[in-house]
Amino acid sequence: MAYQRTPYVESKRAEARERSLQAALALLGEGGWRSVQMSAVAAHAGLSTGALYLHFPSKTHLLTELYRAQASKELAVTAEIAAREASAAERLAGAIRSFAERAISAGRMGYAMVLEPTDLEVEEVRLAFHAQFIAQFRQMLDEGCEAGEFQIGNTQVAAACVFGSITESLLHPLGPTAQERSGARRGKRSDAAALVDSLIEFCLRGVIAPAESKAKAKAKAKARR
Amino acid sequence: MAYQRTPYVESKRAEARERSLQAALALLGEGGWRSVQMSAVAAHAGLSTGALYLHFPSKTHLLTELYRAQASKELAVTAEIAAREASAAERLAGAIRSFAERAISAGRMGYAMVLEPTDLEVEEVRLAFHAQFIAQFRQMLDEGCEAGEFQIGNTQVAAACVFGSITESLLHPLGPTAQERSGARRGKRSDAAALVDSLIEFCLRGVIAPAESKAKAKAKAKARR
Amino acid sequence: MAYQRTPYVESKRAEARERSLQAALALLGEGGWRSVQMSAVAAHAGLSTGALYLHFPSKTHLLTELYRAQASKELAVTAEIAAREASAAERLAGAIRSFAERAISAGRMGYAMVLEPTDLEVEEVRLAFHAQFIAQFRQMLDEGCEAGEFQIGNTQVAAACVFGSITESLLHPLGPTAQERSGARRGKRSDAAALVDSLIEFCLRGVIAPAESKAKAKAKAKARR
Amino acid sequence: MAYQRTPYVESKRAEARERSLQAALALLGEGGWRSVQMSAVAAHAGLSTGALYLHFPSKTHLLTELYRAQASKELAVTAEIAAREASAAERLAGAIRSFAERAISAGRMGYAMVLEPTDLEVEEVRLAFHAQFIAQFRQMLDEGCEAGEFQIGNTQVAAACVFGSITESLLHPLGPTAQERSGARRGKRSDAAALVDSLIEFCLRGVIAPAESKAKAKAKAKARR
DNA sequence: CATGAATGAGAATTCATTCAT
DNA sequence: TATGAATGAATTCTCATTCAT
Numbered sequence: 001m002a003y004q005r006t007p008y009v010e011s012k013r014a015e016a017r018e019r020s021l022q023a024a025l026a027l028l029g030e031g032g033w034r035s036v037q038m039s040a041v042a043a044h045a046g047l048s049t050g051a052l053y054l055h056f057p058s059k060t061h062l063l064t065e066l067y068r069a070q071a072s073k074e075l076a077v078t079a080e081i082a083a084r085e086a087s088a089a090e091r092l093a094g095a096i097r098s099f100a101e102r103a104i105s106a107g108r109m110g111y112a113m114v115l116e117p118t119d120l121e122v123e124e125v126r127l128a129f130h131a132q133f134i135a136q137f138r139q140m141l142d143e144g145c146e147a148g149e150f151q152i153g154n155t156q157v158a159a160a161c162v163f164g165s166i167t168e169s170l171l172h173p174l175g176p177t178a179q180e181r182s183g184a185r186r187g188k189r190s191d192a193a194a195l196v197d198s199l200i201e202f203c204l205r206g207v208i209a210p211a212e213s214k215a216k217a218k219a220k221a222k223a224r225r
Numbered sequence: 226m227a228y229q230r231t232p233y234v235e236s237k238r239a240e241a242r243e244r245s246l247q248a249a250l251a252l253l254g255e256g257g258w259r260s261v262q263m264s265a266v267a268a269h270a271g272l273s274t275g276a277l278y279l280h281f282p283s284k285t286h287l288l289t290e291l292y293r294a295q296a297s298k299e300l301a302v303t304a305e306i307a308a309r310e311a312s313a314a315e316r317l318a319g320a321i322r323s324f325a326e327r328a329i330s331a332g333r334m335g336y337a338m339v340l341e342p343t344d345l346e347v348e349e350v351r352l353a354f355h356a357q358f359i360a361q362f363r364q365m366l367d368e369g370c371e372a373g374e375f376q377i378g379n380t381q382v383a384a385a386c387v388f389g390s391i392t393e394s395l396l397h398p399l400g401p402t403a404q405e406r407s408g409a410r411r412g413k414r415s416d417a418a419a420l421v422d423s424l425i426e427f428c429l430r431g432v433i434a435p436a437e438s439k440a441k442a443k444a445k446a447k448a449r450r
Numbered sequence: 451m452a453y454q455r456t457p458y459v460e461s462k463r464a465e466a467r468e469r470s471l472q473a474a475l476a477l478l479g480e481g482g483w484r485s486v487q488m489s490a491v492a493a494h495a496g497l498s499t500g501a502l503y504l505h506f507p508s509k510t511h512l513l514t515e516l517y518r519a520q521a522s523k524e525l526a527v528t529a530e531i532a533a534r535e536a537s538a539a540e541r542l543a544g545a546i547r548s549f550a551e552r553a554i555s556a557g558r559m560g561y562a563m564v565l566e567p568t569d570l571e572v573e574e575v576r577l578a579f580h581a582q583f584i585a586q587f588r589q590m591l592d593e594g595c596e597a598g599e600f601q602i603g604n605t606q607v608a609a610a611c612v613f614g615s616i617t618e619s620l621l622h623p624l625g626p627t628a629q630e631r632s633g634a635r636r637g638k639r640s641d642a643a644a645l646v647d648s649l650i651e652f653c654l655r656g657v658i659a660p661a662e663s664k665a666k667a668k669a670k671a672k673a674r675r
Numbered sequence: 676m677a678y679q680r681t682p683y684v685e686s687k688r689a690e691a692r693e694r695s696l697q698a699a700l701a702l703l704g705e706g707g708w709r710s711v712q713m714s715a716v717a718a719h720a721g722l723s724t725g726a727l728y729l730h731f732p733s734k735t736h737l738l739t740e741l742y743r744a745q746a747s748k749e750l751a752v753t754a755e756i757a758a759r760e761a762s763a764a765e766r767l768a769g770a771i772r773s774f775a776e777r778a779i780s781a782g783r784m785g786y787a788m789v790l791e792p793t794d795l796e797v798e799e800v801r802l803a804f805h806a807q808f809i810a811q812f813r814q815m816l817d818e819g820c821e822a823g824e825f826q827i828g829n830t831q832v833a834a835a836c837v838f839g840s841i842t843e844s845l846l847h848p849l850g851p852t853a854q855e856r857s858g859a860r861r862g863k864r865s866d867a868a869a870l871v872d873s874l875i876e877f878c879l880r881g882v883i884a885p886a887e888s889k890a891k892a893k894a895k896a897k898a899r900r
Numbered sequence: 901c902a903t904g905a906a907t908g909a910g911a912a913t914t915c916a917t918t919c920a921t
Numbered sequence: 922t923a924t925g926a927a928t929g930a931a932t933t934c935t936c937a938t939t940c941a942t
Contacts, residue, residue, distance in 0.1 A: 038938080053937095059937060198378050273928050275913085500909095622805075656880045
């Protein structure tokens with residue numbers, strides 16, 4: 001009983017923590033990683049800088065947690081799509097489309113999460129984030145191979161290729177210079193849609209088994225196990 | 226005439242400049258962009274910090290020049306391959322292989338050039354560098370389409386996908402954590418070779434015209450061996 | 451309520467700010483604008499350089515604020531004299547005397563405020579400060595003209611002349627070389643008094659209507675309206 | 676004979692010296708004291724920085740010499756006017772007008788010579804320059820007093836007042852902000868003329884003996900001797 | 901627990917002056 | 922003598938982290 005924390009205090013703590021993450025996220029979206037400074041985060045969250053250190057032992061911890069939280073959301077969306085009742089190709093296409101469209105609508109934030117400069121420690125988290133996505137794509141690819149839909153030598157590499165295709169093809173629409181451009185004419189949605197379609201086309205052709213060899217591919221996949 | 230400008234003096238200036246770039250390059254390779262600090266570069270080059278500013282008006286200029294110099298070399302290699310007498314598919318495969326292998330052998334340096342965080346200004350140079358590579362790949366894709374080898378909806382996006390596939394699939398072998406890992410067992414070359422093969426397979430399938438040209442492609446593939 | 455913001459803390463912040471300004475002022479008085487360096491100010495104020503930047507966003511801000519604060523005090527004194535119940539000539543003479551004597555007793559500080567070299571931005575503040583003084587003198591001159599006491603073609607120029615007369619005639623007693631000289635024999639007060647008297651004489655004669663034309667002057671002034 | 680320097684070499688040396696001063700002057704006029712940097716002067720003069728130090732032992736020496744040279748020219752003009760056959764009042768008015776008009780036509784240069792920030796050492800030279808002008812004005816005033824034209828308690832102070840009146844009334848037309856303003860409408864010459872007229876009016880009235888006491892003044896002046 | 905002022909180790913950049921060639 | 926690359930001490934400004942209150 002002595003150790004029991006009152007739920008009130010508990011939630012107050014948790015809420016301040018959450019607010020800090022939200023503040024960091026907002027700053028990230030506005031001015032990139034550079035503007036995510038501890039004092040700015042604290043101010044945004046309505047805390048003192050000192051209080052921030054009650055919740056996060058260091059800036060790195062705050063950033064990595066922020067990264068993880070964002071990545072988790074994205075991963076959940078992808079996971080949901082991966083779990084649908086549909087062909088692997090359909091699910092893969094859906095996941096790519098979902099990821100791409102979410103990144104585009106997140107604007108600069110999407111860019112920051114995928115490519116913009118950060119600390120060394122955060123960079124590692126970013127790589128881990130990439131790795132997690134690649135793992136999810138890989139799973140879809142593996143399932144597609146087993147089902148004979150896909151025919152892929154190395155699904156790990158192919159998954160990385162899929163993820164790289166997404167990020168790189170989004171890079172220029174999302175990049176820092178893209179901000180000013182879109183200031184004038186809020187980038188036609190059709191542009192984005194066309195981009196995503198081309199992206200999906202490329203990725204699917206990179207993994208789909210040529211029509212006549214589907215059966216063989218399935219057999220092969222089973223044989224490997 | 227009495228004070229003839231000796232070529233020696235000329236080269237001394239140029240040499241100090243070059244030494245500075247080399248020093249910056251070395252630091253970049255060792256510790257990434259973060260460790261490319263003016264004082265460190267100067268020390269590495271055997272200069273004072275002030276002397277550095279005789280050659281480069283600012284850190285940004287030094288970094289962008291460094292970036293550009295490295296990128297130019299890579300672009301030249303790719304351009305040479307793109308200009309060869311060969312089918313578009315062969316040239317594309319060759320360009321991908323060349324780029325990937327060179328990046329792998331450059332180790333952390335390759336990583337830094339392609340993906341690691343930097344200054345905002347350098348980031349823009351990096352984007353431009355990406356764009357140039359993508360332009361080269363796009364040209365190969367366009368030629369392949371004209372020759373009937375490739376069948377691609379949007380060659381710009383496809384080129385970005387190819388480049389993204391390369392960089393992302395190299396990301397993990399090259400990344401910061403990869404350094405420690407490879408410290409123990411200097412990454413088997415066969416691993417790298419397999420990775421590059423899978424990468425090329427993915428990219429080619431993403432662009433090559435399907436079905437009807439399959440027989441030809443198979444024959445070709447055998448001929449290559 | 452538990453963490454009641456104490457007025458003490460408020461004043462601590464303000465006090466550090468004030469201490470910084472005082473430190474800067476002291477340095478200015480001792481060694482002129484050159485010696486007002488951020489690290490020196492911080493040391494004098496018992497702060498770290500970083501702390502200085504909590505109170506002033508840049509050196510320029512610190513300097514301009516310092517300048518403005520000092521100038522405001524002087525302007526207030528002049529304004530008070532200008533508002534007295536007395537003839538324009540008496541008030542003008544009083545203002546000149548007050549300004550001159552205050553500058554003389556401020557020693558090198560007075561010199562620094564009026565004439566010594568500074569940064570470009572501070573230079574602009576100094577010009578504005580001059581302009582404000584001239585405006586005050588001009589008002590007195592305008593009032594004197596209306597009252598028929600003064601007869602002046604261009605009161606703006608005349609006010610500038612008055613101010614210029616003050617500063618230039620104080621320049622040599624106040625200047626950097628004056629410091630060493632007065633180190634030996636602390637400049638006789640009578641010298642200063644005589645100087646100020648001559649200065650006032652010159653300025654008043656420059657603006658006062660010749661005796662015989664006083665009436666005419668008054669008429670003229672009214673006619674102008 | 677052994678020690679005799681060839682006139683050729685002598686003149687070459689002198690010419691390089693002169694070119695350096697001209698270069699410094701040009702830089703001063705273009706960008707103020709800040710832009711008078713040794714390397715820039717050398718470049719402008721077609722010399723190496725090292726060679727500059729063969730002619731001037733330090734920057735301070737260069738600047739003081741530059742100052743002196745400019746001041747000498749101005750002083751010569753004033754001296755010529757002071758020596759003319761005319762009443763003291765006419766000569767004083769002429770000297771003021773000449774100085775003011777030359778300063779105005781020198782534009783930013785005039786400002787730099789009179790008021791803009793410099794080094795401590797140069798500041799002293801500037802004061803000496805002021806002092807020299809004041810001495811010349813004082814001589815005219817003394818002569819006018821002896822002739823009974825002027826009636827002045829302290830001619831040293833009055834001379835300072837005259838000089839101060841000139842510089843301060845020119846300050847705003849010449850100051851740094853004045854440059855942009857005049858960019859639009861190249862300050863009407865009539866403005867300048869009117870300013871100078873008012874300036875002269877103020878100064879003359881400050882020193883001229885009231886009509887009725889001219890005779891008395893003359894007597895007084897003689898009595899003092 | 902909370903505060904927020906303070907820290908202090910750097911980082912980039914400048915420029916008068918020197919000195920090996 | 923002439924060169925001009927090099928020096929290096931100064932100076933401003935930054936920001937994650939700490940700690941007295």
